[in-house]
Amino acid sequence: MKLGNVLARRGRLAAYKLVLVQAAVASIISTLFFVMWGAQYGLSALAGGVIAVLPNFVFATLAFSHSGASSAAKVIKSFYWGEAVKMLLTIALFSLVFINLKVGFMPLFTCYSLALVVHWIAPLYFKQS
Numbered sequence: 001m002k003l004g005n006v007l008a009r010r011g012r013l014a015a016y017k018l019v020l021v022q023a024a025v026a027s028i029i030s031t032l033f034f035v036m037w038g039a040q041y042g043l044s045a046l047a048g049g050v051i052a053v054l055p056n057f058v059f060a061t062l063a064f065s066h067s068g069a070s071s072a073a074k075v076i077k078s079f080y081w082g083e084a085v086k087m088l089l090t091i092a093l094f095s096l097v098f099i100n101l102k103v104g105f106m107p108l109f110t111c112y113s114l115a116l117v118v119h120w121i122a123p124l125y126f127k128q129s
Contacts, residue, residue, distance in 0.1 A: 009064075011064040012060060012061070012064035012065075015056075015059075015060030015063070015064055016057070016060055018056070018060075018119055018122050018123065019053060019056050019057045019060055019119075021118060021119075021122045022052065022053050022056060022115050022118050022119045022122070023049070023053045023115075025049075025114060025115060025118045026045075026046070026048070026049025026050075026052060026053055026111055026114075026115045027046075027049065029045055029049065029110070029111045029114055029115075030042055030045040030046040030049055030111060032045075033045040033107045033110075033111070037107070040102070040103075040104060041104050041106075041107045042107075043101070043103070044101075044103040044104040044105075044106075044107040044108045044111075045107040045108065045110065045111035046111070047097045047101060047103055047108055047111075048107065048108040048109060048110065048111035048112035048113075048115070049111045049112070049115050050093065051090060051093045051094055051097065051108075051112055052111070052112045052115035052116050052119070053115060054089065054093065055085075055086040055087075055089040055090045055093070056086065056119060058082070058085055058086060058089055059082040059083065059085070059086040060082075061082075062078055062081055062082035062085060063078055063079045063081075063082035063083070064078075065078050
């Protein structure tokens with residue numbers, strides 16, 4: 001197996017680990033909203049969590065498809081492509097939620113924001129290997 005493939009797989013697994021932590025936090029927050037304020041708030045928080053988690057999963061899949069110095073142009077292109085798809089998917093998901101669901105803005109944006117913050121700070125707690 002090529003070193004580039006090993007590095008790409010290692011990066012992808014680390015990114016998936018971050019997304020998994022993000023999904024766990026979003027699930028906990030959604031459950032708390034459901035228990036404390038009912039089904040509509042729980043569903044709204046869940047929608048916010050999905051809007052945060054799904055684009056990051058897609059980004060991780062696309063961005064870490066290549067690795068290594070021999071494919072530097074592919075690495076850069078895959079990161080740009082992954083970020084573009086992530087932004088478009090986030091916009092599309094927000095649009096779908098606002099059009100099709102009756103959501104509470106506070107739980108939606110609370111869960112969305114906390115899931116993003118977790119994604120930013122979680123690497124501080126992971127051991128770099």
